[in-house]
Amino acid sequence: MPRATGSRGFGGLGDFDWALLGMVVTLCTISVFEIYSATLHTKYSGFHTKQMYWIGGGIVVMFVMSKIDYHRLLDVAYWAYGFCLLSLVAVKLVGSKVLGARRWIKIGPMHFQPSEWVKLVLIVLVAHYFANLGGKRLTWGDVFKAIGLVGIPMLLVLSQPDLGTALTYTPILLAGLFLGGIHWKQAAILCTVGLVAIVGVWSSGKILKPYQKARLTSFINPDNDPKGSGYQIRQSLIAVGSGGIWGQGAEQGTQTQGDFLPIPHADFIFAAFSEEHGFTGAFVVLLLYFVILMRLIQNAQTAADMSGSLLVMGVVAVLTFQIAVNVGMVIGFMPVTGIPLPLMSYGGSSVLFTFLALGVVMNVRMRRFVN
Template sequence: MLRKSPYKIRWQYLFAAWKQIDWWLLALCVGMSLFGGIMIRSTELNQGLTDWWQHWLVGGVGLTVAMFIARWRYENLLQLHWFIYSITNISLIAVMVIGTSAKGAQRWISIAGFNLQPSEFAKVGVIITLAAILQAKTASTMPAFLKALAITAVPWALVFLQPDLGTSLVFGAITLGMLYWGNANPGWLILLASPLVSVILFNVFLPGWVVWTIAMCAIAYLTLPWQRIGAVGAVVVNLLAGELGSILWNVLKDYQKDRIILFLNPEKDPLGGGYHLIQSRIAIGAGERWGQGLNNGTQTQLNFIPEQHTDFIFSAIGEELGFVGCLAVLFVFWLICWRLLHIARTAKDNFGSLLAVGVLSMLVFQVIVNISMTIGLAPVTGIPLPLVSYGRSAMLTNFIALGIVESVANYRQRLKFY
């Protein structure tokens, strides 16, 4: 009888703790992080900066953290979710008290020379808290639905007041995605988003606003438990949305207003608020089909796009790798989302499934908005491209979320270690 090699047995034992993690998901995320460093280096080639290797360094730390989380049973988060929720809100309050300001917002806390952005980590905190709440009682009833919204409203408001419009929108996407997966009535989700749509239509296309309000009245009547009261309430809310929109508009900072308006006509302020978008579209268009080659993009190498290594990294991809490179990046993100959805569907319990869907919602929204704003289809909201854009707090957050999802995959069945 053949005897097994002791070295083979030793390696099997070494990796036994991660036996069931999704290696494809891990490889795709690590690959995108490495690719991000390459593109960041290209944007800084003539500036002598070293953000690209910092991107890899933080990614390496994040990967280590993710691997430790992956071998830790995710069910333990159920006992810790209120503690995590409290720490999340305390950190967001601390930013408003002792945080440092930059570019018109107070979002960072400086610790030993390292700037942490609590709003990034708050995304994971909200995902864990909502998953714990919804696994205990699904959002199929109105009380459970409203409870989930109330819990999310606190960190959302704290982030919005920093002000950080982009991250607050991510919170909204996470909440909608997890409520949908948690059996919330789709009509309730439409009604939840209806005031925002009414604000836009009221100021842009009044007949469309009238039709939308009537449609919301019908949805409220058909889906809410209090049919008549709900229908009247939906009409009132959408009628008031226009005026409330004006009030909220005055709350926003000037640079946030520019980001919302100028994407429709960036040529209105070509040397100010519209400059980023104009240069980004020129760069992506210049890439054509195959791109100008890595480190050869004229807009990128001549630094026409300020801070390109962060929110506008996709413009460098479009210019230097072309349409084909952009499609390849989108395809990799699609594969990552597919693996996340697979883990959500095969999780052994609702808690694990909701965790995976929360991370999926966060990723999908950030990718869509970031790419849309670089090509002029959405306002510039300051949302980074996950795993690719430079941002230490964002990178750590992505890998912490990855570790939690990998833990869900790892413990789909109880493993026995010998």
């Protein structure tokens, strides 16, 4: 498909996806109230106000991102990629160390987490790479180059160590390979090699730390170490189960308010919300996520070119992965990896990344009639 380079067909704010924005703001509002409730009697009290600032800033950067022609983003993809690699190296050299991990660069009073922004750059880079291949059948050279582009920052983030964020790069690569035209035989070979690599990484003891291995296995039977590696999963399951159908009510969750549930405003916010608002509230939140993802896929289908579709589907892949892993973690189906729940979990870097990614989606939508 020929590249759209002009501004003709740009619909302006009248063509903005206001329905999508409304659903996103609804989720963010739920997030603010839940963070307030979950942190009311803790040292994190007041974090809901900071979250409101991040959301407000996120909406602003989303509108700004939607105004920049996404083809310009594609044109600077490799430059942005190089900058991201340098920032990840800088984290290793001068980054702030918190709880044994070096993931942030301190800039004045703020902490900048480069690994979050790498996700957005990889979405743009992978879209640019596969769109330039023109939809032809992928050679092994094409496949290995794509793996290398994603694998290098992934290894740098793993070394911080930050397993959760590194894993979020995987769906970007998989979405690109799938939509880029990988043959099923190539996919089968890669899956086999991937399984062998996972076994090798697990056995080597050099890449994954002992506590990371414990987290990855404790969800299978958390009662084996109820006060250690299984503690978080057990408390989360208790919180979700005690919510029942209608929940215990805002500010009334025994696990959340009793400070048994770990970091209820961030990684385990869905558990805190489920305890206070029950199955009904959890169902409403999951339904909102489902409708948002379907809306994003619809925008991918109406994109003006292949690069636009790849950009939106890259965003869909990351958000779907994060939602599935976080919710699965909370209910004991997935290991604890520290992956935040998009638009719900507290955190400036995560919030801004999500809104920037949504800005890219809006960007593609607003130029879908460009020719």
